[in-house]
Amino acid sequence: MQQQAPPLPVAAADKTPRTARGQRTVRIILDAAAAEFGERGYHDGSIARIAQRAGVAIGSFYTWFDSKEAVFRALVADMSRQVREHVVPHILAAPDRLSGERAGLAAFLDFVRTHKALYRIIDESAFVAEDAYRAHYVSVAEGYATSLAQAFGKGEVSDGDWQVRAWAIMGMNVFLGLKFGVWDETRSTADIAAAAHALISDGLAPRR
Template sequence: MTATPQTSAETPHTESRSKEPRTARGRKTLRLILDAAAEEFGARGYHEGSIARIAQRAGVAIGSFYTYFDSKEAVFRALVADMSRQVREHVVPFILAAPDRLAGERAGLTAYLDFVRTHKALYRIIDESAFVAEDAYRRHYVDVADGYATSLEQAFGRGEVSDGDWQVRAWAIMGMNVFLGLKYGVWDDGRPVDEIAAAAHALIADGLAPPR
């Protein structure tokens, strides 16, 4: 789930592009609705969540909700894309600021764990999308993996990582980061993120083989 510099940012969207806000006020309202939807679905799940409570949490009228979204599923789909974008926007600058790709992996994981600890609804929403909007769920991971694979190949071209199967490596690193986020971001957030990232970085950099 960790971001990669090659994945392009996305703006929150609905099922109809005509509903995208054209003014600063509209963009602010949309942001309020998406944040409220994250709270509602994070607390109650998709099936128990309601449009009325989303509007109440956002401090907007029901009519304002329907200005941007046709249904509960529409706002949920937009939320999945929006949370994916938020992860990328938070993590990518740390990866890019690192001196090389291996250092970037460590910095990116640290940033990702920090993000998860302040956005714990992320896991419930993404996981539930596998059943509510399977195409959005798949797109979330496939897009990240494709960008990750490309960025690893580019790092190889700069002499920063060894050669290998970029897709397999991308999915393997993503899988590790996803479960580290679940364990140390959602379930047990008391351990310093730097310590966790250092342990994961040692595995990526040195592998499991004993030193020669």
């Protein structure tokens, strides 16, 4: 009877970098993947070109990622994290939540203008890795709803359905980012954020 190979130890199967050098390599590969997928899309993108863009050997790529889908999934999660890390501090630094919404949208638009690949990558993930696509939006919405409820507790916003409000504001921001971040950079992000802020704070009802 042929003897089976022993299972890989957990440490060998886990490709999370544990050294500063490994973290730098993964960062370089993810940035290269963002450029490759942003330019060519998932299906036309290739591991060879990602490695070439990153300036690493193919073997180095496979040290950290098992496949093209694996690096794409990691990229979706990474870009989602980058958006949160860029936007949330602007919201928290504002004197109140309504001001934070305005500052957060302006920061999001600035991020999109320097990371235009974000939209193509997130949109393609709906077909390549639907669970990652869903996780991106659901995780953002859950955090958003929680933060709105906390703002209500501080008396900074009115009471309401936090889930509906979170998804509504997210939807507005996503399409504002598409229009004024990806397609058109002629208007200042501050002006766009101010117009959206007026809608959030005052609504569409006529003023009396």
